[in-house]
Amino acid sequence: MKDDGYFILNNGIAIPSVGFGTYLLKEGEETYNAVRNALDSGYRHIDCASTYKNESSVGEAIKYCGIKRNEIFITSKIWNDCETYNDTINAFNKTCNDLQTDYLDLYLIHFPNPLAFRDHYVERNLNLYKAMEDLYKKGKLRAIGVSNCEVHHLEELKSHIEIPIMVDQIEFHPYYFNKDVYAYAKKENIQLEAHSTLGRGRIIEDELLNELAGKYSKTVAQLCGRYALEHGTVALMKSKNIERMKQNLDILDFSISKEDVETLDSLVKKENKIGSWPDKATY
Numbered sequence: 001m002k003d004d005g006y007f008i009l010n011n012g013i014a015i016p017s018v019g020f021g022t023y024l025l026k027e028g029e030e031t032y033n034a035v036r037n038a039l040d041s042g043y044r045h046i047d048c049a050s051t052y053k054n055e056s057s058v059g060e061a062i063k064y065c066g067i068k069r070n071e072i073f074i075t076s077k078i079w080n081d082c083e084t085y086n087d088t089i090n091a092f093n094k095t096c097n098d099l100q101t102d103y104l105d106l107y108l109i110h111f112p113n114p115l116a117f118r119d120h121y122v123e124r125n126l127n128l129y130k131a132m133e134d135l136y137k138k139g140k141l142r143a144i145g146v147s148n149c150e151v152h153h154l155e156e157l158k159s160h161i162e163i164p165i166m167v168d169q170i171e172f173h174p175y176y177f178n179k180d181v182y183a184y185a186k187k188e189n190i191q192l193e194a195h196s197t198l199g200r201g202r203i204i205e206d207e208l209l210n211e212l213a214g215k216y217s218k219t220v221a222q223l224c225g226r227y228a229l230e231h232g233t234v235a236l237m238k239s240k241n242i243e244r245m246k247q248n249l250d251i252l253d254f255s256i257s258k259e260d261v262e263t264l265d266s267l268v269k270k271e272n273k274i275g276s277w278p279d280k281a282t283y
């Protein structure tokens, strides 16, 4: 089985189904080398965020990689310090400046309920979304969406926005994903993206995962990436190591049986969530 490596968003834009994550890469040489190696290895989808504080180095890597801008799908995210429409426009301009681009392929509200705005987070999200809609209409964003949203966050936005949400980027791996969000996203035609697809490296030693990966002659990381794809979910994975980044990209030539996907689904438990709960986070 060979898939073409793309999903189509609800506005018709194609998004590469495997993306390179940049969280925890240090600004400077570490980020530059990792992103250059990722692009040289064939990644065409880079997942960034202003809060990762390395977008300048990502921008340098993209500038010198020799690949045309329109062949690379670049995502960034609006951090928790943004509250207003103008904050969002300023954040967008700063990110574009750092990434040395004049548009983004996808822009996301990073977190739906920051501590600082907890008493009026819905209003805050609507301010940010309105700014993204305007940037979208001006052709500065090819797609817009959110991250870490649960069903109620998506519903709170839905009734007030003009342009439908295209993406929700959520924690998604064999130990944890939110099955309600999954069902809602399917119903509403919202593309899910998996972050922490490898459980941030913590699930690589799991015995059952190793056994299943062996059955397909793949590694646990490849099994986890493919697990996201089997759910129609974009797989975002980060590695500093060139061999591991190549390995993580090499997941389009096999599929996991329905039975094995169900076995993996049965491991999903709330207590296994790694990231903060969106309505309880302390940042």
Ligand SMILES: NC(=O)c1ccc[n+]([C@@H]2O[C@H](COP(=O)([O-])OP(=O)(O)OC[C@H]3O[C@@H](n4cnc5c(N)ncnc54)[C@H](OP(=O)(O)O)[C@@H]3O)[C@@H](O)[C@H]2O)c1
Pocket (backbone or CB within 6 Å): 020, 021, 022, 023, 024, 047, 048, 110, 147, 148, 169, 170, 194, 195, 196, 197, 198, 199, 200, 201, 202, 204, 219, 221, 222, 236, 237, 238, 239, 240, 241, 244, 245, 247, 248, 275
């Ligand atoms: N929206 C959000 O709130 C949010 C939250 C978290 C992450 N993200 C995005 O999702 C991306 C992926 O998540 P993540 O970086 O948190 O974690 P991840 O990709 O699940 O795991 C990364 C960890 O796994 C290790 N690793 C990578 N490939 C491996 C392989 N083939 N075999 C063994 N170990 C491997 C890495 O170490 P080495 O580098 O040493 O290989 C690193 O320690 C992020 O980079 C970011 O872009 C978004």
